[in-house]
Amino acid sequence: MLKSTAWQHDNGLNPFNPMVKYLGTQRVKNVILLIGDGMGFSYTTGLRYFNHDSNKGIMNPTIFDQYFVGTQSTYSLDTESNITDSAAAGTALSTGYKTFNGALGLNIDKQTVPTVLEYAKFRGKSTGLVGTSQVNHATLAAFAAHIESREQYDQIADDYLDERIEGKQKIDVILGGGTSYFDRKDRNLIEEFVRNDFGYVTTLQELVTNNNEMLLGLFAPIELPKQIDRGQTVPSLAQMTKAALERLQQNPNGFFLLVEGSQIDWAGHDNDIVGAMSEVKDFEAAFKEAVKFAVNREDTIVIATADHSTGGMSIDRNDNYRWNPSVIKSITSTPFVIATRLHETMDMETLKYHMHFPLHDADLEIIKSTLEMEVEDTKEALINVINHYSSTGWTTKGHTGEDVPIYAYGLNRHLFSGRMENSDIANILFQIMD
Template sequence: MGRYEGGNKEMKKRALLGVTLLTFTTLAGCTNLSEQKSGEKQTEVAEAKATESEKAPVKNVIFMIGDGMGNPYTTGYRYFKANHSDKRVPQTAFDTYLVGQQATYPEDEEENVTDSASAATAMAAGVKTYNNAIALDNDKSKTETVLERAKKVGKSTGLVATSEITHATPAAYGAHNVSRKNMAEIADDYFDDQIDGQHKVDVLLGGGSELFARKDRDLVKEFSQAGYGHVTDKKSLKENQDDKILGLFAPGGLPKMIDRTEEVPSLADMTEAALQRLDKNEKGFFLMVEGSQIDWAGHSNDIVGAMSEMQDFEAAFEKAIDFAKKDGETLVVTTADHSTGGLSLGKGDQYNWLTEPLHAAKRTPDFMAEEIIKNGNVEKTVTEYIDFQLSEAELKAVKTAAESKDVEKIAQALRKIFDERSNTGWTTGGHTGEDVNVYAYGPQAEAFSGQIDNTDQAKIIFGLVDGTGQKAEIKDKGIGK
């Protein structure tokens, strides 16, 4: 691994050097004294703004994770938002706030590409660990998380996800376990593992109802008796007024955005509901929001689902940014835990990636495959959910897959159609090891700039939620530290 020496002092030096070079360039182009003074004035204003931002306190932290959202996804979504006739590709809501990148590798004896549990533990607790670990180090000792630190200092806390709320990423912030697979134990941990007599997480919104209402234990009842509101759909989420809430909107993960009915809340809906509750605490809050199923689409090599989930995550991101802009004391940090699928925007010898076929999909291939199993009619299903006519070869491939009565085989046949028509490529059904983007807005956002390690996320945030309101001094910030 490469080593990048750094820290906040070095960052300041680089920033000041950049400002100095900009000033010299401006002065070199000046034709008179007034232009020189104007350039100096602009530099002074820039330095003053930087100093003001650095000193601003942080009351609230919203940490957003697009699971599996590597650069091909953010770039692909940019293309997806454009019209084919556009000469320029428009920005997404994320682009304005790009500040750097982070490394994602784990500390695992056998693997050097991370899973979501190890990556989330790094970002939540500031330690490298083995794949599958939920907020444990390599000795299997519990590691304090930024959510737990926030609760200790009197802040409110929340977890929001489109997966089961006990899935790897949210679990690493609010629980501890030797394996991400033990989701029933993780659900127990949310209730049993308390801080100063209080449940650690005030707002829990996502999927996984079957993990809370079990034969061996009814956690829904226990949370309700402890003062939590319990909601199961978009309407009840909107109507509920409880400060603490357990929202479980599906037995497992939520349907992807493109497949949802009106009864299921979006990630933006859940984010807004969480912020409304957490903002009542005068001491502030810590909220983690995950767009979980960007990753799931990547594992399935489903480009339709991937763009759907990027859209869902962007809408939630905009809710967070809007809140932070109005509030003035809220830091929003957004990143990914890793990339998934080895997504390629273009393949073979064609210099094209075409999004029109993706916009023609009204549902994901998985959804359509399940419908074909239910109704036994391939032509009716593809006509209803795809706004282009399949070729004879494409239709034959889906019908052949349908004969197997296997949902996954049918979905694969449908995914291949969208891949071929859009010129989308994939290299794996697993994760990939490249760095991922970091976006930040609000007070102390500059602390996350440049090339950092995923553990730096927690190291910095610990210093922002522990009651001091000051930036953490990370002497060994960067890769390999």
């Protein structure tokens, strides 16, 4: 359990020691921070192409374009790698301290450091975590856990319930995936959350009708299906964001809400442009929901950024000079789902239900040959075909080290302009909440 003494700094007032005092600040009541995991500039540029209906004319800006203010550097302080992982980047964004890869809520010396979510709770605000991964995954966990390894999923889930700030639950609203980490043989955290006055929901209908101010919503054993694959029982990121805002705004002291578009990154790791565009669209809708909440308010800041970029996505490949998002739009499921159904049916006709563009016989033969292998092999074959026909390029299956965008709307928006370190974002949030 976190003690109140953990919040005392040497000046007896603040739990942080920013090197810079930011000018022109006003205290904010509500903070909404959205992180598109893995969402570098190529993804938001791709979204602009994706939203454009033809090959002609000036492209309309996306909602991100309207609120672009700056960029942030993503590197960690890892001694063995100069490219960050999500844990180190999340920790920088949540604490103001760059750290080593894999660390959650710890500085480079492995000391526990407070997060902006925890500080919001300390200041009497309500807090929320929303994502499309398991809710105890790296980026989300970096705002509410203090542990050396991001892989300790059970311990992270335990800490969400067990740790308190000034005797109160650390997190008031938790929405995403991860049932398997909360209902375990050694411990049923779901029952314990309910005993601590939380509502518990597992479907969109339950989310909409539940009236609990504190809420745990787990909609999948691990991660949620990608947006393009979701059925009607699983909420979108925007629907979870709206549900969280409806509850958190009831606190007269305000709130801190973190919303993560978790699987932009996972699609990038797979070099899966269908999944990537699906998840960026999901994140775009959540950002719109956050801005909608903040419109006509003078007490709220909305920030959207990324922890890093993933995959080295390129809007073109092989010197074609023509990216073709119409191919992506004609596909109704992710390559993983299509591959799974192909293996279930062993019938190439299944492709016609999911991919509505013509394939050459050679491509069909390659895909067919993988049905004698694993689902993963078929998925990879489909990804390669889709990347070819859409002319999407990739440079890596891992993270990339370039700067990523910052978008902001509302009170103190100007503070996030220009180029900064990822850790600066947390230091600004500490100050404007103080």
